[in-house]
Amino acid sequence: MDWDPQLKNTLAGEFVAGAMDDAARRTFEDRLAWDDELRDAVNTWERRFDVFAEALPEVKPPKRVWKSIERRIAPEPVSGGLWGSLAFWRSAAAFATVAAVALGLSSMLLKPVDGGAKTVYVAVFTDEKANPLFVVSQSSDSDDMRVRALTHPEADKSYELWLLPDKEQKQRTQPVSLGLMPEGGAENLRLSKNLRDAIREAAGLAVSLEPYGGSPKPVPTGPVKGVATMVAL
């Protein structure tokens, strides 16, 4: 159905007010996912209605609520500092499925490896449902790392690829940026020999969501989208 701006505005108001029944709300939300004009109308109404929220009286919750929240965000026991801790990188689930997915995907994503001395390393980042998000591969006869993004960030964000500190934190105590992920499709990232070697030593990689153009700091600043390890095929 074609929605003119006035209808969009009214429906956005009803959506924000909260009066839509479930079916109407679902239809609306489906459209909200791609219709920027509708998204803008919703934002405008949200700002208008914010005044209700501001005027609410305050009620202090019992202490036990914070205690449970605190327990649920507690980091796992850390060995070797914040950056070395996998608990810091939230996506443990992604980590667990990497190896299996990597083996399954390798035949689809990589050209056959010829019988020579070349070795191909690959890591796959997945979401909770094991759908691949990013595929990173590197061949022993190349200076480049091939990165493929199967998802893309919001308009003003970028995905950035990081090499995690090594386990003993001898060579690196902080993540090292390897570059930005393409906004879809595949690209090559040129790497120094040191980094190439480090990556082949089964170092961990991570992808974080950063402001457009990459982290403003030498370390990740945004949420981590996934963690993976390079494996040799």
Next chain:
Amino acid sequence: MADPEVLQHLLFQCAREDRNAFSRLYQLTSPKLFSFLLRILKKPDLAEDALQEVFLKIWHRAADYRPDRGAPINWLMRITRNHALDRLRRTAREPRTEEPPEWEEWLSPDAGPVDQASTSADMTRFVECLDELQEEQRKSLLLAYYYGYTHDELADTMKAPLGTVKSWVRRGLQRVKACIEQ
């Protein structure tokens, strides 16, 4: 109400997994969010559970906060409200009996939002425009927003046909919009 700049800074720190900042954010904002959850969910144990879930969402989504889309407290309230309404929708609802807060409360210079330093001119105008609505239109909007009443529930509570209620909501919104844009 906490200073928006303080809250914004705390949210940025939370996005970097700073647990102390998160604790501070909780201290400053949980009384408001809890009060909202109690209002919508009624039962204190449900509201406590919901508050826990809401703050876990805030912790994990702190990086999504955009200063250009409104003040931090309002972003937090939207997460809270959406969570509470989702929760209501997932459980079988009992008949609703709420009354919206007296409209006069909103307009009183001491208790209402109008005098708050953080309240923008736009918001003040919004309240003024709501004041110009017919009583049923305003009440439908307040019940929907504050308690998540759907059209059906509004019709029940306000003892009016569904079509009438829908038009109260729709015309109320259109009038508010026209009034704001005057």
